Amino acid sequence: MSIETYTCMLRLKSSTEQDAIRMQPGSGETHVFFPDSLADDLIIEVHDSKGKHCGRVLAQVATISEDPTDKLRWWSIYREPEHELVGKLQLYIYYSTSSDDNSHLKCGSVAETVAYDLVLESAMKVQGFQQRNLLLYGSWKWLLTEFSSYYGVSDVYTKLRYLSYVMDVATPTADCLNLVYELLMPVVMKGHSRTTLSHQEVSHFCFI
Template sequence: MARDPPTGCSFTSLKQPKINMESFWFRCSKLKSTLHSGWVAVRKVNFAPRIPVNGSFSSRSLAYMHASTRYIKQVSGLLKIGVTSMCNNGSPSYEAVQETYSCLLRLKSSSEEDAVRMQAGSGETHVFFPDSIGDDLIIEVQDSKGQYYGRVVAQLATITDEPSDKLRWWSIYHEPEHELVGRIQLYINYSTIVDENSHLKCGSVAETVAYDLVLEVAMKVQRFQQRHLLLHGPWKWLVTEFASYYGVSDAYTKLRY
């Protein structure tokens, strides 16, 4: 999940990294101790020029120059040791705590109790069975504390339009403000059962198509054939009542019969 969709498939946080304050203050204390020790060591360096007794001005100047050179060398050595120690111990920074997110996934046609919890970035998979082409996949995103962060509505109709495009980025909105708070990448593999009635597995069924199914069942149960061309009893009543209730015309029923 990310604020903006990256070019690859990397996983980044929706929010800024949190600071581990305990680690931060430990590093600050360590840096302060290192600087204090270095300052104490620098203060202990003696600046003592060896001035000859009754020496001339030039000899005194030369003595001060030699003393300054020794002082600079000693201080430079202490600074080099201090810098090396700080580099080995790590720079004064903080540890970033990566925010983790979980998702509750369910179909619009199912109840909230049927929601499946999945961890973002874990690669977990789950199989859903939508009722119709108008169904939606609803993803509720929660932070590490279980607080609501936003939700995604992946429309099944959009997925079936381009079934080859399995890996997509979907926008996460915080409701009811409908504020865009991030994006989530989903890999959705949509498939249907391929048979003679595959067009009936998903989508609205017309009354005439439903009537055809009822009539076919009645014919099979009563062994409808060349020597037996009449429906009778409860099955005849069922077919007639079905056509009357759903408004299937007499002309259509006679044609199908």
């Protein structure tokens, strides 16, 4: 007897159906969403292996934000229009906000470079980035690599942006100088960095 497999299509209520992201339960896949506001919802449409619609999960951003430390939660799957409870879905959601001067950039349509910086800042905060802990690792490093690849953020930009954070806390130690060298060398080898950055990336650096 074969085990039924399911597919989930995830999108924000504020986005279009064409923006939905396909994910396989249990695959360990991740995706970064940028809700318009606390009034936004994360919608998950569940389909079986034959493509039949089984039900939907409606995860309110306001509910998620009430306790950001509660990352692993069970959500009810309902079949509409009867609003019949047909199952449960477990989601791991990491939710973060910022109260800095650029907080108005955190919602809605944002430039890829701004979005990348937000993910980078989250990774640094979670992994305790500071003078004696400059390296990112594990799932956060993987997420940053996948994010930059998927959204076309250049390798030069990711290295220069990371270097800018390193220089903010830099001390003249061997490990710090080695990291600066590792980040700068590929950029120098590619020639003048401005020619290897997109217009958006150059503008974002100038803005910051």
